[in-house]
Amino acid sequence: MNELLKNPIFATHAVIAAGSATLATAISYPLDSLKVLVQVGSGSSKQLTGADVLNRVRTLSGSSDGREDKYVYVSEALLAGIASGAVESLVSSPFELIKIRAQVTSASRIPSSTPAVEKAVVSPLIAKLLPGYSRDIGALNNTVGLLTTLPTKHPNLVTALKDYPWMMTGSGRPPSVFDVKRPLDIISLEGWGAFWRGMRSGLARDCVFGGIFFSTWQFLHQAMVEWKAVGMNPPARSDEDVGPLSPLAVSLAAGFSGSLAAAASHGFDTAKSRSQCIVLPKYVSMERRFLKWQVPGKRFERWTGIHPADRNILFRGLGLRMARSGIASFVVVGGYLFAIDKLLSE
Template identity: 65%
Template sequence: MEEFIRNQTFAIHAVAGAGALTLGTAATYPFETIKTLIQVGSGPDKQLTAAQVFDRVRKLSGNLGLYSGFGWLALGRIFGVGARFGTYELLTAFYKDGRKDNYVYVSEALMAGIASGAIESIMSSPFELFTIRAQVTSASRVSKSSTALQKTTSVSSNSVAKLLRGYSPDVKALNHSVGLLSTLNTNNKNLTSSLKEYPWMMTGTGRAPPVYNVRAPADVISLEGWGALWRGMRSGLARDSIFGGVFFSTWQFLHRAMLDWKAVGMDPIPSSDEDVGPLHPLAVSLAAGFSGSVAAAASHSFDTAKCRSQCLVLPKYITMERKFLRWTLPGKRFERLTGIHPRDRNILFRGIWLRMARSGVASFIFVGSYFFAIDHLVSR
């Protein structure tokens, strides 16, 4: 009976956490969409505003376009944030072992947060890839002409359909490129078909297809390979490690300050944190929201680098060529280590205020709704 109650309690906490995460993600997802489009659509000489992005998404996809990719992000947050808090609680349990009160130092919270953020990054990276590409699609003009697709299907090679289902390459540029590459008579149908079988001819221009044509999981894996699911892992690890460390250390610092403030007027003076009693859920939620905003500001530059890297379509044959040629990442040592491209140096902080607002509000809703759900479910 006792084991059944424990299992039921764990299930209640899991359901409450998943519901709170989904609620926080849904309430702030439009901010996430606009922030991402500003990051991937801006350039050194082109700075998009939130109003411009909002109008474009509404014009091309309607109001529901602001929620494109919501399911992917919500699912990724459930696994990623669950892994973050689970890893943090596991690590801090070793810190608190043998102490009189369950106290965690700020430095310990920082180290545990860095480790838990790294675990979260590995768990949530594939879901973020599909989320970002769905968001970009909502602000892109996608041709829906069926005649062009039928014309392309009759001319293009079978390898195009195998690599990327439903993609329509530029037929005119494809045929022109075939003629430029061959010094032989291009009237030979066998020669033309053979040249079109090469992957780098799939678009007819030597360029990869647009990102809105490679957004489904099957298309990403067939064209870019399994490694594409964890593209931008360097910047992702830096972002989530910094976010987790700053979030938990700031939250622990505020939690300690609130406990000390509450203990000031108590008589007799409490000897441990358990004697002080629990803090008000609203105060804990506000502390979590503030911590989320600070952590978002500290890690935003790496978030921009990861979003821009995931928005690039990199076919498998290009990845193989880079391995064979021992291609090195451009930029300085810090940029190579963290996955920041040199051309993105001047745009790393685009959309920082939107991410701070989104992270702060989402953390506040997540913690507040989690405590609210636990109080009602456990009491019953």
């Protein structure tokens, strides 16, 4: 059985079969609903037909989720926000990595270009991993000086050290962020997986943000609808009878929801941003896999991608992110409502 599960052909067929079954279920679900209602609604005295059930469903529940109006529960908004946040995290992670490294580069002190003589000593392996990179010769000489006390029979220790990828900077550390900010350099040195680095903290951040944002916004929206419905004569039977809300009030509610969601998810955002600013070459990742390197931290930190060294700085920049998310949510919703109003008025 284990050999069968490890077979790639079997796994491929299993995935395709599961997807096909899911698609078939989604397409045929309305017919299945009619079938069940015919089965449970028929009796010895009256036999229901498919047309009878269809007319009753359309009259009482409509063709959607069985509700008389378009009301959405707060719990449903929470689940929808979590799901949409997970999808957003997967799609936006590569673009976010490039953005963050460009932002860090703008505030970093980039060393002046080295002479052509120093550039010529870069080994072919390093030039392949990071084209155009120049090693810090001063750091390399300092490292070699620390090794001069060791007994060695190598004819040229300096040249030998230059051929190792972990001596790219001359100090045994990976290159800085401003040296690995272009997409081609990231792929060459760190691999394609670098675009999704910090995925655990990113998923936690976007799921928490999306869930709290949409559930809070739905709660505030329903509260405003009920407040507007107070004193109506006759009383409103559904939310649609209350009428549209003020665009400004809806936009303010969205801005407040965005700020609250940003505050709740800010710790994960800090962990995500800091992990994307770490240059992790492919050979280091390979060594970690060979050595079965364990992620440090407590269980919750490992699950959410928070490094234990960042525990005391997780809420740095909280006010800036709350302001940014609040303003962005207000502008998105307000701009959308304004554009819709202008388009419909024409």
